[in-house]
Amino acid sequence: MEHSNEVRKILNVGVITVSDTRTFETDKGGKAVIEHLNHIDIQVDKEHYMIVPDDKADINHAIHKLLNDNVDVIITTGGTGVAKRDVTIEVVSSIIDKEMEGFGEIFRYLSYTEDVGTRAMLSRALCGTKENTVIFSIPGSVGAVNLAMTKLISQEIHHIVHELNK
Known part of the structure; x- marks a missing residue:
């Protein structure tokens, strides 16, 4: 592949965990994101790792802080389901310029076949772009x-950022 992860621009990545109950000590999802990024030689600066409550204003503020810091990628975890408090997708959808529908489609397919079966239909995983930043939820x-x-983000993160900036 011409612009695979072999093309290694140093990426500036932000991670936001959306949860009313997680703390930095108990945030297994956010820490797992960071560990996966470390495996592909991407470090997340301490100030770019946040935990915010399931609240539209708080999520919006955190995303805009990272956008103002000119990160290349934002990865949010949590708040993607169908419960009343799950509002991450609504916030991200209101921010992005373009949605990459294939991400959510493939994620749900893989969730169905490899992880949770029919419960995958409850996931509203999303990916989109805001100017030169890609946002995964x-x-x-x-x-x-x-x-x-x-299966998805680590495989394509460098390629997507390259495409956004060419």
Whole structure:
């Protein structure tokens, strides 16, 4: 592949965990994202790892802080389901310029075939772009994080950023 992860621009990545109950000590999903990024030689600066409550204003503020810091990629975990408090997708959808529908479609397919079966239909995983930043919104469970990071995000993160900036 011409612009695979072999083309290694140093990426500036932000991670936002959306949860009313997680702390930095108990945030397994956010830590799993960071571990997967470390495996492909991407470090997340401490100030670019946040935990925010399931609240539209808080999520919006965190995403805009990272956008103002000119990160290349934002990965949110949590708040992607159908419960009343799950509002991450609504916020991200209101921010992005373009949605990459294939990400959510493939994520749900893989979730169905490799992880949770028919419960995959409850996931509203999303990926889109805002100017030169790609935003991935994935469920907060460690299983979903591992699936998204291993099968999709880690495979294409450099390529997507390259495409956004060419």
